[in-house]
Amino acid sequence: MLLLTLVACGEKKSASSSQVVANVDGQEITIHQVNNELAKTGGSQVTKQLLEGLVARQLLVNAAKKDKLDTDPAVLADMERARNLVLAQSYVASKVKAPTRPLDQEIEDLYRKNPDWFAQRKQYEFGQLVIARNNLTPELNALMNQPGKRMDEVAAWLDSHRIQYARQQVVKTSADLPPQMNTSLKTMDRGALFVVLEGQTAILTSLQDVKNAPLSLAVATPQIIQYLVTQKQNQASEQLVERLKGEAKIEYSEQAKSFADLSAPTNGAEASTGKDQAKDPESVNKDVISRGVAGFK
Template structure:
């Protein structure tokens, strides 16, 4: 029985939310759609429910809408069968279900309010797009594909300064990795190839100025990560190519800024208290710090090696420090 609850909980949440909403007041009953798509033990599933589900399917082709609507009806029937069985076994009173319903309701209400409050952001002007393009050459005119080797090190915060000092003092990355082993600091290596737009903007700004083989240190919640720029290739894009992406990015930034302003305003007007062990939740979290690239140099690794699996592998393509 416990496994059944876990497996179908998302379906039950959706069905039970609809059920709870229909029972709240008489006005809701008066607005009940008359078109019926299916019935389960006398309970009607409406065309409006089908249309609502279809609207949530991204990029739905008109030629596929008929088949999609039939599948949606089947899914609604499956949900209703399960929901009715769950209610007959009083699962709607199960603490896990009650908490999940409450969390889903809170999320839906918050998203709906913000969506209606903010509306659709205005299209950025050509001047705004050109200005963004010109201010971020690392993403466009000087865009690069980066091959990065990462060494994630687990260590207490009070040891990070000493580890960074040892990295800068090491004559090679191999020597540094050997030191980590001696000091028993766990380290996990990996390698990724990513274009500039898939990396955090602050990191790209630093990487774009670094020579191949250079490295930077990024503090993380578990310790630090040494990021070595193993190789980079210049692949610029034109303003015309970048225009659609910049427009979406500027719209998203505008929406996020407006959402933050609205949330800050609402929180300022509300009485908020963090209690007991959660008292620190009221403090602003600090972002992971990035140390200057010049403090952690490493020699270039030009070969297109396969992703490294451990701390030894990452050091094989690096023979010395600059």
């Protein structure tokens, strides 16, 4: 997929002929652009393929401008969002120092305190039928809760009631799943049925197989280091944003005050995974920070 880069407002100044490496319908591509692209992609040397990628991008930009997409309100909004993200990222990078390597004790502590991620990690295989959430009727829920009921019987019931569904197989480890779901799965028999709610989707799920998939400390150490480094970077970003909040004057409209609060309790039992239940304030806060300063989503 080719990504379109942002260009500064106004026309670019003509570069000297020694700097220009390609010209696409009058739009110059300079060696500085090539070097910047090389740095962003992590390459070690300039290649013809890299230059051809820039040429292809410029062709698309030229075509977009010809179709006046650069004046489309939705496109302008996306460009402004991208510009603000780059500025926010650059500011954080200039203020937050790269964390040092975690201490061996920190690595060992994380390994020991999270057995479901490492020493006691499990691999789960699920069979799933994905339906629209509004099709999850009390009758279907009751069917899912019947002891000994199998997924094929549930599929037959959906067919008889002309309810559309998509069948899929999913493999997850206990490191991928929320703590609440891991707790439930530990006491669940193979073949057991349960429902996962995600937005407007209901996922009718059968636990098909469970395997031990432990990770030793030696194998897990690179993952743990990356996790701890990222955690420290997030914490530093959070502290930076909190400081800026303290220095700024922020006012919210009445409409903004009515927006849903993901850290607030919800009514009733939602999904068995807990994904639609309230998130803890720390995880919500981290999500807020990541949306402000993290990469394009």
